[in-house]
Amino acid sequence: MISTHDISGPYAHQKTSIRRTMALVMVALLPATLFDLWVFGWPAINLLVLTLAASVAAEAGCLSLAGKRLPLFLGDGSVVLTGWLLAMSLPPWAPWWIAVLGGVVAVVLGKHVFGGLGQNVFNPAMVGRVALLISFPLPMTMYVAPRPLFGAGSPGFVEGLSITFGGWDYDALSAASTLGHVKTELARGVALDQAMGGTDLMALVMGTVPGSMGETSAALLLLGGLFLIARRVISWHIPVSMLGALFALATLMHWVDPARFPGGFYHLVTGAAVLGAFFIATDLVTSPVTPPGQLVYGAGIGILTYVIRTWAGFPEGIAFAVLLMNAMTPLIDRWVRPRVYGRTLRGEPLQPRRKA
């Protein structure tokens, strides 16, 4: 800690802090999270709690190994957000060990091996998710149809525990996510309109469909995202360029061959597009710092997401796209900068005005 404030100004500071920034992001996530917990019931609640607990425990362990001040750094809220976002990206009925392993991998390998807060190159939550997805593809793609809490077919508290801790096989209840379903059908050679038959775009917007917690309820996530922009926690550049690129590319391909490529709107409301655009891609640490750089970065994620969803093996590509663009962030920051006052874009001084 350097305490040098009394030597250089400014001697007044905005009432802001990392903790406040993180808290605002959590507030923005809250409506969608509460809705999803309601939709997927007790197992989802267990999953969120376990992921958070594992992440915080891993953070505490790393911090004390590194000899950092625990209250100061645990209190910044960054680890809670990491665990939260990770939980949002998991299948809601995933077993306990997915939650624990994911939390530990995200925090230890995603964050602390790089030096902790602010030092990591890759988005920790996405490191956790991708590690799980590659290692355990089966439980990581086992989705269930929504069963709202206290409604018919929703597991009770005890049943929920047995689902989370593996005592109860819910194979029979599993359902495919929309992206997964359409992709499988297309791969079988089924025409698009048939593959998408029964896909209710409105249900996708609201979130009453099978999927990860954060993959559903696009509307509430969008609301949270707009709140973050209004409170200036994030700027519009990444969400707009990412969703814009995804939409534009999907629309273009749909126009080229409507029988094989779903349209732009479908890509925006399925999968983790909205969560990714407002909450994952905008992760402060791993995204570029300049507005023009953020435009490049967001567009890159949008394009990569489309490419992975359409031509690669996985039905959803946000996590991979974000990690790939994370790796590009240092380069983008190096090459895309604002123009310095009094200089040209290339850094040469402007020419003095000649009197007419």
Added chain:
Amino acid sequence: MKLFRIRGGIHPEYRKEMTAGKAIEPLPMPALLHLPLQQHIGAPAVPVVAAGDRVRKGQLLARARGEISAPVHASTSGRIVDILPFAAPHPSGLAQPTILLEPDGLDEWTDLPPPLDPFSVPREEIARRVAECGVVGMGGGTFPSAVKLDLGRKFPIDVLVINGAECEPYLTCDDRLMRECTAEVVDGVRIMARALGVERIVIAIEKNKPEALAAMAAESAAFAEVEVVPLPTRYPMGSERHLVTALTGRETPARKLTADIGVVVHNIATARAVHHAVRLGRPLISRVVTVSGRAVREQKNLDVRLGTLVSQLIEHCGGLVEPPVHYLSGGPMMGQAMPGREVPVVKGTSGILALTAAEAHERDTMPCIRCGSCVTACPCGLVPVEMAQMIRHEKLDAAARIGLLDCLNCGSCAYVCPAHIPLVQYFNYGKGRLAALQRDRRKQEMTKRLAEQRAERVERLDRERKAKMAAAKKAAAEKQEGGA
């Protein structure tokens, strides 16, 4: 008038309401005045009085030395007690030569130079008088004003901008001057335009000073060449370069002056000092100071004789209600910490602030989370986060390549930083190190050149000696031959 967009900036808590409504109040005569020989940018003044001398108010105490310098005058009549090193209002607290003047209470004027009619004398006369009266930039820059009034001879200047933005939080001294001394300020402005040979004058005032705007607009209505422009309230609107861009759309090239693009900027208080110098022959011996901050019992705008100790200003304001975390000279954004209260008010002291811990809102520095707030806030288009990182790793040349030397030190980045990183501290360190390195480099080059020159000289002398010897030998041989 259409304003041009400038990038970045912040909206700090202005806290001007503590003093904006307080009329300027004269401070009672102190028992002893401390007048530093250097209250300006440039060479320190040279004393022309000695201990024991009796002086009258406005009398020259120290003359300017060289082109960029300013004289110091007696703030009242009295006796010179001594000339000795005394703490300067600078964070270092280093002592600098200071004239101690004991007032006799008579406050009796010396024989002042005759008033000038600025619109009939030659233009150079005005700058000469301003120099003679020791007027410097009173916004805090303290650059000798006469030098800036002479720029019209070197550059084709077409606009004079008067900076009434007063964008620093807390400060209200210019606001009060514009309201209470409107006629003097506007007259000073017109005199400066005449000295520069400029046809167009823009007086720019932030919209958070509606009374000042109205007063100045009413006063200058009679003069077609003067335009009063309301500015959006945003820090650092009063940065010279950014102000000019906002008003004219012209951008000062890097490492150049606003004069290079045809504009000269002067401050409100400076305009009034010019009026006093030209119309009345009065040197700069007092100024208006905003005393504020919640640690002070009663915040005020005071008319203070230069050389008065800060402790006396605070005492006049009812003392302190709680121990401040900082004593500042100037505003909280770009002002400087003072080593304590026992330092004098000088020509550039626009404010004296005693800030409480709650006001300063200082927190432990956390790691950077690369949020980019500093990039958005920077009015110069710099990437503060990256510059600080480079400076941390002593990569000073790399930091300079991405604009370290284009930084204004406005502090917007450090103000908004959620990790409370002292970015300006890094930049000051970096700039200081770069300057030192450059000095070293120059010194090394000089040493190398001298060494090379010496080697060359020695070699040349050697060669010449040998040649001479050879010639002598040859001559001798020839002589011998000839003799034989």
